[in-house]
Every structure is written in structure tokens, then in C-alpha cells.
Amino acid sequence: MTSEKKERLVMHVDMDAFFASIEQRDHEEYRGKPLIVGGLSGRGVVSTCSYEARKFGVHSAMPMVRAQRLCPQGIFIEGNYAHYKKVSAEIFKIFARYAPVVEPLSIDEAFLDITGMELLMKSPREYAERLKREIRARTGLVASVGIAPNKFLAKLASDLEKPDGLVIITKENQQSILDPLSVGRIWGVGKKTASVLTSLHIRTIGQLRQTDRKKLTAALGAHMAEHLLALAQGIDHCAVAPREPAKSIGKEVTFPEDLKDRAEAEKVLLALAEKVGYRLRGHGLKARTIQLKLRLGNFQTYTRSRTLGEATCYDKEIYQTAVELYQGLHVRQGIRLLGISASGFDASGEISLFHEEARKENLYAAIDKIKARFGEKGITKAQLIQRPDEL
Template identity: 40%
Template sequence: MRKILHIDMDAFYASVEQRDDPALRGKPVVVGGSALRGVVCAASYEARKYGVRSAMPGVRARRLCPDAIFVPPDFPRYRAVSRQIREIFLQHTDLVQPLSLDEAYLDVTAPKIASPSATATAQAIRAQIFETTQLTASAGIAPNKFLAKIASDWNKPNGQFVIKPAQVEAFLTPLPVGRIPGVGKVAERKLAEMGIATVGDLRGFTREDLQQRFGRFGEALYRRARGIDERPVEPDQPVQSISAEDTFAEDLPLSALEPAIVHMAERAWIATRKTDRIGHTVVLKLKTAQFRILTRSFTPEAPPASLAEFTRIALSLRERVELPADTRYRLVGVGLGGFRERDEVVLQGTLFDEDALAMGDDHPVS
């Protein structure tokens, strides 16, 4: 039986800003976005009380919380703090799987530091994080990753929650299906149409029923309803791709997708700032009303250097969609793939510059 922790920093970016600027403490802080444009990267708990959430358009955040203080993100600073936190994790176990700068799975079945329980290990890690960074973290403790992730959100902020093996069924039965990771608003609405509101309701459907309605995701729903998740904690898994996608309330023609593509590009670009690796390939994903999935991609000579460039490429990929003009689309996604280590990209760029100069080129490749 595994002992898995999911450690999740509390309002990480906003908390770093409040820690480093006393004038922001106790105030509704929004990182990213602006009063006029952009997407929210993070919101302090003072701002969340008004309904402000990450990935929300900045203009909507301003409407919800007129007194919000908008702060531009400082990802190098967030990455530095994240490295401090990662070092603490590694003192307790080598089985650490980062999900982003502010959260990770840890397998503490056999911890490096003797501990009476996984609960005690989580408490020790959270205490070390606060002592080192003056930031709080929440933790979920459970026999698998799926349950640990749900549990970490249970007593936020600055808390932890344990789900013991014998408690799994009783814990899951009354849980709203929307709490299952991967179940968004569209899937939740489809489940409601089937009379499914809770995980207990979901457990009443066969594997075949769910697969017929949801395809491969139906298999995942069947297993999650029973608390089954055999995925191991996989350390040192480098980021390969990052994307954001959205399913529309009603199907739209290609000509009407520009605002959605711009919004998804911004969400994806913000997510790419959470990794030290650099992506090269821009990907546009579309799903038709008939559930046909199309992807179009482009790899420029140099990685996209800005949100504007990334968005421009994503929008240009529409020109490579060759379906009839009256085709309707139910989903759009924008992603960045082909990630490489930052040092590798810098070295490659340096070599290109030297080659270009050696050839007498007045405009070296950037």
C-alpha cells in the first residue's frame, strides 16, 4: 500500500508577492492580467473571496473585485522559491513528481527521514517550508495520487487532510462528481443528464456505460469512482508539452474562433512560464461538432519569444484547416510542445550566432 502526499502551496504567486511587499499583505492581490486585458495567473485569498480565480480574464476579475491590486508576474523569483521547496521534498524522499512550480506528488512509503506516519511527514514538510520561505502549504495524504490531490484541497489554506484506505469508499460516495480531476463543466453537465451528481451515483454505472458515453475518459471515471489509481509517482519527468483548451457552450464556425484562440494562447503561455524548459512547437487543436479531432502545428526556427508571437502563430494555423466553411467546432485548444532544457537552447542559439557571424551575416539568427 503506497503512502502518497500531494503538497500544494497556498496561492503561491500571490503569497510570494505579499511576503516580499508588506504593503500587499491582507489586500486582494491579483498576479497577472490587468484591469483592461490579460489573464489572471493567481489570486490571493483576499481576492478569492470575491470569486477571482486563476485563468479568469483580468477585466472580469476587476469587476468582481474593484479594489484588487494587479501585480505583474515575476516567474524567475517564483522559480527560485520553488527550488527551495523542491530541496525540502528531496530531504524526505527521492520520489518527487513536480506538477508545476507550486505543487508536487511525493511517495513517502519509505521516507528517508524516519517518521511515525505519512501524516507526520506531511506536517514536517509543511513546517520546513514555512521556516525556510515564510509561505504556507497544504497537503493531502492518501493511498494514491487521485485521492491525495483531492485531499490537499480539503483544508486549504495551511492545512492537511488524510484519507485512510478504509475510509476511501465512505469519503468518495457523497463527493460531487465535479471534484474528480478532469471533470469540467461540460462533462459535469453530461453526467447530470445521466442522473449522476455524486461519485456514489457514478459508481452505479457499468464500465461499458461510461465508455460508450465518454470514450477512454469513461474508463478513468469508472476507476476513480472506486478510488482506484495505480499510477506511480514518477520523478524527473521533464515537461514535453503544455496546453489549454475549452469546450464551447454552443458549436462555432472557424471564423468565430479568434477570441477563444487568443484566450487559450494566453492561458497556455502563462503555464509555460512555470517551467525552466523552453518549448518550440506551437499546436492548434480543434474538435468538430461530430467529435473529429484536428491538430495543426508549426515549429519556427527559434522558440516563440513572447505571448504576441505565440498567439500570432496559433492564429495563423487556422489557415491550414481545410474543412468546409460551414463546419462547426465544439472545442479549441492551444499548446506548446517540443520542450528542451534552457541551457541546451541557449547553447544552440550561441552556436547559430557564431555561424551567422562567420558567414558575414549582418543579422545573426536569434
């Protein structure tokens, strides 16, 4: 709970029918038609559908078979998730320019903390309109936006006038907006809680707000009762927080048969070092600590780590460190598992000015380009040609 009185300003941005809208943007023949993106195999579900499909009662998470029954004239496609991710990255780049703190909720929605940014805007409405316009201009896609003093209300607001919505909830209008809404709109109210509330004749947020605390506590427990009563009054203290970044990046492999040969173990370590290096560079990270994990055939497990003088993202340095740690263990028995992980991250920042560093960066950038085109197996050092398949 925060004691400060300062008003917060939180924006929730949610792309409208994201996957389906991208497909309709890219394929003229899909426009204006009921389009359903999702798994087409027997047990597939709908990921997203166009607004034209929603008119038939199709919605996301519905089994595909049911969607086909409801909307036989629909266009059904698997979708291209790698492509959607790229579009998402473009949108998140725009978000980053509109707020210092962005909390991604999924591939197509985020909270933006715009508290204290009033100097950059005529009004919150104008700021949201500008963001919506920019998303549309750069990606051809439509977003809905909600602005409110907290996350709960902002998310609720972005959903109220979808598609192409823009709703601002303030202290003044919040109760009149909240009260008529179904209790199902509250975070954490699933089917079970909803049915308990129904049994107490509580259907709207307004009814919930006026319910006696003791009665609610008896039915749902103190924790849930407090949670619901706070949200029903529009109170939510959760901070907009960027997602916790990974604390380590690693890769390990278990062998179908114990590894007996030292040279073989070192080859595996090279392959693992390449994976870890590639991932570090992909995230723009350098790691200060390299850890080796080794499990013997009898399940005895060792971890050894070393902290380097300078953080790295290079295969060769990761490999050398791992091999030295491995050699230090003087293993005499068969190895069941080997793993390398990297932690203690520094953002790698700009390419170093030192000549040797810059040369390395260029080499690895070239390798990574090929890997990105052909998959991680697209390029590998000659030593590894006979490495185990499962790597």
C-alpha cells in the same frame, strides 16, 4: 496495472496562492489585502490571487477585466516570474529531502512518493507536518498537503482543506470522503463529461460509483467509463514518476537570406555552440553526441552526428565537432538553416580532478555568471561580434 499488494503512500504538496503569497511575504503593504497577480494588458488573465481576493469571487484563469470589475479595490500586479521560479526551486529542494521520487506537476505543486519511508516518520501526519513547518520556516510560505494510497486521492486530499490543509485519505475513510464530492473533482472530467453525467443524474462521486457499468459505457464509451468507475472507487495505479528529462539540447537558426560564405557559416556555428554549451552547463549536463543540421536553399536537409570519446559541455569542443561535421559535407550552395544539438547526456557531476578540466570548469563558470547577469548576449567571443542578429 500492478499485481503487487503493497500499500503505496503518496503525498501531494501544493503551495497556497503561490505567487500572491510570495508578493505578500515580500511587500508589507500587500498583506491582508485582495492582491491579484496576472497579465495587465487588455486580454490578460489572473495567474493567482490572494485569499482576500477570492472572497470577491476572483479566481485564477479569470480574465483580468472581470477580476477588476468584481474587485475594484484590489491591488493588481504583473508579478515577477523569474523570482517565483527561484522560490519554487527552494521548495523543490526541500521536497527532494523528503522523498526519493518527486514528480513536479507545476511550479508550485508536486507528488512525493513516500512509500516505504515509515521508518523515518512517527506517522504520515507527523511527516507532512514536519514538511509544512520546514517550508514555512525556510520560505515563509504555506503549503497544503494530501496523503493517500495513490496520486488521484492525494491530489484530491491536498485540496480539501486549503489553505494550510492537511488531509490523509486511507482505505478506511476514502469512500466516506469521496462519495459526497462532485464528479467534477475527478481527473479527466471536463465540462463535456460533466454534462453527460448530469444528464444521467449523476452529480456525486458516490452516485457515479453505484452507476451501472453498461449504462455508463453506452453514454461515454468503454474507456471513459472504466476510468471514471475506477477513480470513483479510489483506484489509481499511476506511478509517481519524475518528469522525463529532455533527450537533447539544441539550437538552430534559419537565415533571412541563404548563407553563401564558409567563414560566415563557421561564425554561426560558434554562436550556436555557445548557446548549446551554456544550456548544457545550466542543466549540469554533459553530452556525448553532437549533431549538426544543415538545410540548403533548395530545402535539402542533412544531419550529421559524431559521438565523442568523452562527454562535454564546452563551447570549444562542441564548436570543433560541429565545424568538422560541416566541413565534411563540402557544401557548395547557399545555406538556409544551421543547427547544433547535443544528446547522450551524462550528469556532469563534480568538477574533474584533472588540472586542465578544472581550469576549463572555472572559466566557463565565470562566463556563465556573466551570461546569467546580462543575458546570453552579455558575453561573446570576439569572433562573433558580427554574427547575425537573430541568434
